[in-house]
Amino acid sequence: MPALTPGAVFAGYTIERLLGAGGMGEVYVARHPRLPRSDALKVLAAQFGADDNYRRRFEREADLAASLSHPGIVAVHDRGATEGRLWIALALIDGTDLSAALRAAPGGFAAGEVARAVTEVADALDYAGARGLIHRDVKPANILLARTGHYLLTDFGIARMGPENSDLTGTGMTLGTIAYAAPEQLRGLPVDPRADQYSFGVTAYHLLTGAQPFTGTNPVAVIMAHAQQPVPSVRPRRPDLPPAVDAVLARAMAKSPEHRFPTSRDFAAALTAALRESAPRLAPTALNPAQPGRLAATTVNPGTTGNRSFPRAAWLVLAVVALLALGALGLRAWWPDAGAEEAARLPRVPVTPILPSLAQRPGTPVWTLPGDLPPGATPSGVSALGGDADVVLFLREYYPESGARVSRLEIVDANTGQRRPGTAPVLLDGEQGRPLRCVVAAGSAACELAASGSSLDTVVFIDLTTGRVAAALPSAGRIERLLAAGDRFVLLDRPTREPKPRTVRSFTTDGRELPPIGRSGTPQDRDTLDVFDRAGLAVFNSAPDPAQPLSTWELRVIRLSDGREIYRRATAERRADRDWNVFVAGFVVDDGESPAAIHDTDGNRTADLPDGWRPSERPTLGTDPVETSVPTAIRTSKGKTTYAGIGPDTGTVLWKQDSYGVDDSPGTVPLRGVGTLLLTSSDNGRVVDAYTGDYVIPGVVGQGSVLGTDGTRIAVTRSTSGSGPRHRLEVWSGDGEVWHIESEQPPVAIAGKIYLGDIRLL
Structure with a gap:
């Protein structure tokens, strides 16, 4: 079966684009057949579907993986077999996998970033292990760095229940990637969560050094190295790291499971403590969580500024002053990642229709009404x-x-x-x-x-x-x-x-x-x-x-x-329009006496807006007032208007953006058009992600009613003047207009579909 093309329907999902391909099969961004969302659809290679034993194991273990609910594990939504190929649908994560990030950072990642990654993933591994589920394929390619800056573990599709014996591996069969697999897994022996810890240790080694610890010219050589060779030191590649790091990795990658750490959390804690002892010298480039797969600036020794010596005692004084300042300001409000971390935990709630891919102008309708x-x-x-x-x-x-x-x-x-029967x-x-x-x-x-x-x-x-x-x-x-x-x-x-x-x-x-x-x-x-x-x-x-x-x-x-x-x-x-607004899970009110507060749909006061902020003016979609995905607030200072997304349960500023548009008065920034996670500010048409504040479509969308979005582009409709068709459907991206259709009938968006006269267009 050839690779699926955009627009093709597989297992009810509409393929939007290819996300990646490998030996196991392909991964696509695909539109859910009923729900207003896109999933990551992994379609396994045909040989896996032809193996009845593998098919049974896959279905059972995908069901087990779907039972996991953890912020560090990519959720499994569905699985099945279609046209002889097994498939599994997972939550679509906006980010990159660490194997791709390593290609951009051949020397490895900064120690602090590796510590954060292993800490987050370790918690996910122990959560799954406590429920009897072994991942069996922990490696950089199966760890995602989301755009929110969080690390997630994915691809539990070949996981197995730990206590069971040879049901998964079969005689002579090895699953997972040899370069990261534990010795007992390579030998086909029973495995438990400590096998994942071994693979996790190999992964940590790779993230720190940019290289795998055991390599060879053929698979047999790699397997023998896992079984017999000691773990090589990281210091030839990373002289800035202390010897304690080698000791921690050696224990996590011990040949016998009983010699490893009791849990992956214990391994992560020990590695984090060892990395804190790192010599403060020029370190490899750190991942920038805000731009997955891209690189942040390198770090320098904090004991120097340029080529001039800076006394360590002065650093101590500055640290004490900084801590006192944090205490005065409130650590949560000051910490720059607090908003992003909270936004990552919030459920993503659509506000306007989620549409199929708008990348290409439809050539033919989905159907025409008889x-x-x-x-x-x-x-x-x-x-x-x-x-x-x-x-x-x-x-x-x-x-x-x-x-x-x-x-x-x-x-x-x-x-x-x-027509519906009956x-x-x-x-x-x-x-x-x-x-x-x-x-x-x-x-x-x-x-x-x-x-x-x-x-x-x-x-x-x-x-x-x-009827x-x-x-x-x-x-x-x-x-x-x-x-x-x-x-x-x-x-x-x-x-x-x-x-x-x-x-x-x-x-x-x-x-x-x-x-x-x-x-x-x-x-x-x-x-x-x-x-x-x-x-x-x-x-x-x-x-x-x-x-x-x-x-x-x-x-x-x-x-x-x-x-x-x-x-x-x-x-x-x-109370004027600027004194209150509504979001999908409640409302925000400034009553003129007490602090402006956030309330849920039971009327409970869940948080106050931060000092200096007030509710933003109510957004509209066309002429109707609508909700935003999260509470929105505004403040004005010296003629500059700033608007922000606010955490509904904490009052934390999730993000903020200055507005300098010609139509943005200093007093208000009305939010006009909204999308899945999107808001448009005033009439300048800029679209930002409601959870991160990132500009998605910075160009001018123009005047018109917003029909919906596919997450990258938005569709709007407007009436035209003069002779010719009376209506115009336009699709816009950050680079400008993508395509348009003129018609006598107005386009209508209903539940993620667009209708035009007697046809369903999308």
Whole structure:
């Protein structure tokens, strides 16, 4: 079977690009068939799938690996066999493996970086070993340096349960890489976690020196060296390292397992202590965690500055002063990696649609909706109104041979383009209004019908299994937002008659109205009521009651899934847009009295914003307010605006960026377009990673509505002027526009897919 090409579908995954290849097979970045994410899909070489014994072992051990849950282990999501080839799907890590990093640093890595790497990986190895799982292939290529600066262990696909005997190895079979394998593993003997410690010791030797300890012209020579030769000293290659390092490595790589350290953590602790004794001379280049695979500046002896002597006593004084300063400032707030380390632990939560690869302009659609109009009917238009990953509702309009225009909803399988079995098209009453959008929850859909003139908008509830209309209810005037919250539908209703307080109403999936959630109050504050889809919150700014002289402004937060009020605060004055915002797991409020605080969706106060920071202005997607992936904050000083991502549970500044865009006023930096992990700042179109602050797309995206992102590029849609097509789909990367498509129908993004008229484009 040849290598898979981008766009090919394998085991349900859509191949996006080749990540790497080797003797075991290929690794691809592949789009998950149902979830809005990409995985690392490892497809083993055909000979492994042809071996029934290996297939059984692979399936069993991949299942065991999937049971591991540790921050230092790359998660296994799925496994299987397709077209005669075994495959395993793992979490996709943005970073590089240490074998690639070693090629860029032939002399090895700095002692401190190696100490950090072995400490993090050792914890992962002991975690797996305590659960009876032996990795059997620990080597630099199977250790990843994530872009966050953390080290992760990967490729448990050939691991085995320790107590079992020859089930994995078989007669005469050796798995793993010979250059790193323990002697007992090479001999086909039973192994335990100390075999991984041996391989880990070989790996540490390689990271320190840039060379493997045992080499030879053929595999037999390497195997004999592992079995018979003493561990060579690191000092010929690294004279800056003390003899204690040799002693630690020799114990970890002892020929007999019982002579090694009790655990890999013990080995890592001993190696770290030995490396601290390193002579402070010119050391090999250190890995820069912020740029995996690239090299940071080399270090020099701290006892000198240039060619001039600097007394060691002075270094001691400076160290004491630094420690006192850290105590005054707070170590966590000062430490430059604290934010990055915390960001690495946070779950990555998408905010806008995650799209398939946008690298190339589609040549053909995924599918085209079949046309089945009545005889003699004239088509008027087709558009996707909403749905989820499995179902999409299309509005098809046409003129029969006689009579007024007909609007009907078709319930379509999002993956095949065929009408869902058992459903019939839903004919809509034209007098109720024209369908604008639909949302889906718990097997039902709610669709908004926008009325003309003084008529009232209507919401129609549809059973997606049968296509039956369960209910059709009028609004109080105009429907401003319609969304799904848990197992209910929620709409933001604005009356057309005075008084005009906006109301949040909720309904069961069959159209029964639930008790009202609340109303915004008097007309003057109606623009401060917002509902947030991903966080499932409504925020009310209620004005003082003229009939109650002592009443004040109130800021209230309601949870949409159950209508519970989770926050209420009386304030001396109205809280403006810059005083609060919402993120996917809660909200941030500056009430004008106590410190600005972060709250979760139960209303619990989880952290305060750091001193000098206030909530950033609420972001929007198009015209609708949206959440960000993490809390965002802003501060202004001397005309310079700085915005930041904040740890939701600690208040730690995860990252910060100065904003000098021409459209960024000193007072506010509104966040506009958001992606999986992305935020765009103001109208200058810069896109940054919400967890690291790194610029992803620094160029101008332009004005338009953001449809989604593939993690590298973003798709936006805009209306055009003049003659020709009325809509334009554009894809942008950091280098500018990648491609575009002009069309009469507006592009629509639904659950990670893009629809254009009657076709599914992506």
